[in-house]
Amino acid sequence: MKEKIISELKGRGIALDKISEIVFTLQTPYFPYLTMEDCHEAIGAVLKKREVQHAILTGLALDVLAEKDMLPEPLLSIIKNDESLYGIDEILALAITNVYGSIGLTSFGYLDKTKMGIIGELNNVKHRQVNTFTDDLVAAIAAAASARIAHSARGDIAASED
Amino acid sequence: MKEKIISELKGRGIALDKISEIVFTLQTPYFPYLTMEDCHEAIGAVLKKREVQHAILTGLALDVLAEKDMLPEPLLSIIKNDESLYGIDEILALAITNVYGSIGLTSFGYLDKTKMGIIGELNNVKHRQVNTFTDDLVAAIAAAASARIAHSARGDIAASED
Amino acid sequence: MKEKIISELKGRGIALDKISEIVFTLQTPYFPYLTMEDCHEAIGAVLKKREVQHAILTGLALDVLAEKDMLPEPLLSIIKNDESLYGIDEILALAITNVYGSIGLTSFGYLDKTKMGIIGELNNVKHRQVNTFTDDLVAAIAAAASARIAHSARGDIAASED
Amino acid sequence: MKEKIISELKGRGIALDKISEIVFTLQTPYFPYLTMEDCHEAIGAVLKKREVQHAILTGLALDVLAEKDMLPEPLLSIIKNDESLYGIDEILALAITNVYGSIGLTSFGYLDKTKMGIIGELNNVKHRQVNTFTDDLVAAIAAAASARIAHSARGDIAASED
Numbered sequence: 001m002k003e004k005i006i007s008e009l010k011g012r013g014i015a016l017d018k019i020s021e022i023v024f025t026l027q028t029p030y031f032p033y034l035t036m037e038d039c040h041e042a043i044g045a046v047l048k049k050r051e052v053q054h055a056i057l058t059g060l061a062l063d064v065l066a067e068k069d070m071l072p073e074p075l076l077s078i079i080k081n082d083e084s085l086y087g088i089d090e091i092l093a094l095a096i097t098n099v100y101g102s103i104g105l106t107s108f109g110y111l112d113k114t115k116m117g118i119i120g121e122l123n124n125v126k127h128r129q130v131n132t133f134t135d136d137l138v139a140a141i142a143a144a145a146s147a148r149i150a151h152s153a154r155g156d157i158a159a160s161e162d
Numbered sequence: 163m164k165e166k167i168i169s170e171l172k173g174r175g176i177a178l179d180k181i182s183e184i185v186f187t188l189q190t191p192y193f194p195y196l197t198m199e200d201c202h203e204a205i206g207a208v209l210k211k212r213e214v215q216h217a218i219l220t221g222l223a224l225d226v227l228a229e230k231d232m233l234p235e236p237l238l239s240i241i242k243n244d245e246s247l248y249g250i251d252e253i254l255a256l257a258i259t260n261v262y263g264s265i266g267l268t269s270f271g272y273l274d275k276t277k278m279g280i281i282g283e284l285n286n287v288k289h290r291q292v293n294t295f296t297d298d299l300v301a302a303i304a305a306a307a308s309a310r311i312a313h314s315a316r317g318d319i320a321a322s323e324d
Numbered sequence: 325m326k327e328k329i330i331s332e333l334k335g336r337g338i339a340l341d342k343i344s345e346i347v348f349t350l351q352t353p354y355f356p357y358l359t360m361e362d363c364h365e366a367i368g369a370v371l372k373k374r375e376v377q378h379a380i381l382t383g384l385a386l387d388v389l390a391e392k393d394m395l396p397e398p399l400l401s402i403i404k405n406d407e408s409l410y411g412i413d414e415i416l417a418l419a420i421t422n423v424y425g426s427i428g429l430t431s432f433g434y435l436d437k438t439k440m441g442i443i444g445e446l447n448n449v450k451h452r453q454v455n456t457f458t459d460d461l462v463a464a465i466a467a468a469a470s471a472r473i474a475h476s477a478r479g480d481i482a483a484s485e486d
Numbered sequence: 487m488k489e490k491i492i493s494e495l496k497g498r499g500i501a502l503d504k505i506s507e508i509v510f511t512l513q514t515p516y517f518p519y520l521t522m523e524d525c526h527e528a529i530g531a532v533l534k535k536r537e538v539q540h541a542i543l544t545g546l547a548l549d550v551l552a553e554k555d556m557l558p559e560p561l562l563s564i565i566k567n568d569e570s571l572y573g574i575d576e577i578l579a580l581a582i583t584n585v586y587g588s589i590g591l592t593s594f595g596y597l598d599k600t601k602m603g604i605i606g607e608l609n610n611v612k613h614r615q616v617n618t619f620t621d622d623l624v625a626a627i628a629a630a631a632s633a634r635i636a637h638s639a640r641g642d643i644a645a646s647e648d
Binding site for chain 2: 408409411412414415418425426427429430431432433434435436437438474475478
C-alpha cells in the first residue's frame with residue numbers, strides 16, 4: 001500500500017525528495033546531525049501508517065475528481081476554487097499529524113501558511129491542477145515526519161512507536 | 163445552502179424528523195421539558211454552520227461516487243465495504259461535532275456504536291446504498307444538536323452562539 | 325515513565341486488569357480468539373506512548389489538585405462538580421485515542437456514556453474522589469487499546485506501529 | 487465569566503490590545519478595511535465561548551501552579567521547562583480554534599512557530615513566569631478571532647454563529 005501511495009503522489013507531481021527537503025529545512029536548526037537519509041526514513045515510516053494512507057487516498061481522489069469535473073455542485077466549485085473557508089482539507093491533514101501526537105500541529109500550520117518548497121509549487125500550478133487537498137496533505141506528511149524525528153531523537157519510546 | 167443540504171440528505175433517505183427523534187431520545191432524560199420542536203430547531207441551527215455543511219457535502223459526495231463506482235481503487239473498495247479500519251468518515255463527523263465543543267463527542271461515539279434509529283436503518287440498506295460516510299454524518303448532526311441543546315439550556319452563552 | 329503512570333493509576337484505584345476487562349468485553353465479539361493477555365499487552369503498548377503519558381499525568385494532576393482544593397475558582401468548582409458542559413477532560417481523552425487513529429473515537433464515546441466496568445465505579449465514588457478527568461482517561465486507554473487490537477489483527481502495518 | 491477571563495489574562499501580562507494587534511497583522515492583507523475595533527470585537531466574541539473559557543481557565547491554572555511548584559513530578563518539570571515534546575498545551579489551544587472550524591488551525595500553527603507580538607514576549611520572560619500553556623492559548627485566541635473575521639466577512643452564516 002505504501003508503494004501505491006508513493007506512486008499516487010508522484011502522479012500528482014510530488015517526489016518524496018521534495019518532502020524530505022522540507023523536513024530537513026524544518027528540523028536542521030534543532031538537530032544539527034540530521035541527514036536527508038533520516039528525513040527519507042521518517043517520511044517512509046509516516047507513509048506506512050494506515051490512517052495516513054487513508055487520508056492521502058481520500059484527499060487525492062477528491063482533487064483528481066474535481067479536476068475531471070466529476071464532483072457534484074456546489075462541492076465541485078468549492079474545491080476547484082480552493083475556497084479559503086473550506087476546511088475539510090485541513091481536517092484530513094490533521095488526521096495525518098495526529099498520528100504522531102500534537103507537536104506536529106505547529107509545523108503543519110506554519111508550512112501551510114508559508115507554502116515552503118513543493119507546497120508552494122503545488123499552489124502555483126493551480127490553473128493546471130486542483131491541489132486543494134494535495135498541498136495540505138504534503139504539509140501534513142512533512143509535519144508528521146518532523147514530529148517523528150523529534151520524538152525519536154529523545155531516545156525514549158516515541159509517541160508513535162510500539 | 164442549508165436547503166441544499168436538507169435536500170441532499172433527503173435524497174439519501176434521511177428525513178430531518180428521523181434525526182430529531184434521535185436527539186429527543188438522547189436528551190429527554192436530562193431535559194424533561196424538551197419538545198420535538200426544540201430538536202428540529204437545534205438541528206436547523208447545526209445545518210446552518212459552514213463547517214457542518216462542508217463536511218456533509220464532502221461525505222455524501224464520497225458515498226454517492228462510491229455507489230457509482232467512480233472512485234479510484236483501492237479507495238473504492240475500502241468505502242464500498244465500509245471497512246472498519248477506515249476512519250476518515252469519523253474524521254468528517256468530528257468536524258461537525260467540534261463546532262459545538264467537545265461534549266458532543268461522547269454522544270457521537272455512543273450513537274455510532276449503538277446505531278440508534280435512522281443510523282441503524284442506514285446501516286441495514288448497505289446492499290443497496292453506500293452509507294459509509296452518511297451514517298457517521300447523521301450521528302454527528304444528532305450529537306451536535308444534542309450538544310447545542312445542552313449548552314443553550316444552561317442560560318449562559320452557549321459555546322456555539324456569538 | 326510507564327511504571328510511574330501505572331503506579332499513579334493504581335493510586336487512584338485503577339488496576340490495569342480492570343481496564344483489560346473492558347477491552348476484552350469490547351473486542352471479544354469481533355475477535356473470538358482474543359485473550360486477556362492480548363488486552364494487557366495492548367494496554368501496555370498504549371501506556372508507552374509519550375502523548376498518552378502526558379495526557380494521563382496532566383488529567384490525574386488536575387483531579388488530585390481539585391480534591392485538595394488547590395485549584396483557583398471558578399475552575400475548582402467546575403472540576404469538583406464534574407460539570408457536564410466542561411469538555412476539557414474529553415479533550416485530553418481525545419489526545420489519547422488519536423494516537424491510534426480515529427477508530428477509537430466511537431469506542432471512547434460509547435464507554436464514556438455507558439460507564440462500563442471500572443469507569444462506572446469511578447463515577448460512583450464521586451463523593452470521595454474527584455474523577456472528572458480520571459474516568460475519561462480510563463475510557464480513552466481502553467478505547468485506544470481496542471483500536472490497537474483492531475489494527476494489529478489486520479496483519480497490515482497498524483496505524484500505530486513503525 | 488468573560489470578564490473573569492480577561493482579568494486572568496491581564497494578571498499574566500496579557501492585554502487584549504496585544505492580541506488585537508496580532509489579529510490585525512494577520513488579517514489586514516486579506517481584509518483591507520479591517521479595523522482594530524473589528525479585531526477587539528472578534529476577540530470579545532471568542533472569549534464568550536464556553537469551551538474557550540474552559541480551555542483558558544485550565545491552561546492558565548496549570549501555568550500558575552507550575553510557577554508555584556504545586557504540581558507533582560514529573561509533570562512539574564515538564565511544564566516548567568516547556569518541553570517541546572509535551573503537546574497538551576497545543577491540545578488545549580486546538581479546543582479553542584476548533585470552535586470556529588478548522589481554518590484557524592493554520593493561523594495557530596503559524597503564530598505558535600513565529601512567536602509574533604505578545605506571544606514572543608511571553609516566550610522571552612520564561613525565567614520569571616511559566617508560560618507553557620499561556621503562549622499557546624494566546625495564539626489560539628488570535629487564530630480563532632482571525633477565523634471569525636474570515637467567516638463573517640463572507641456574509642453567509644459564519645460557522646460559529648447561530
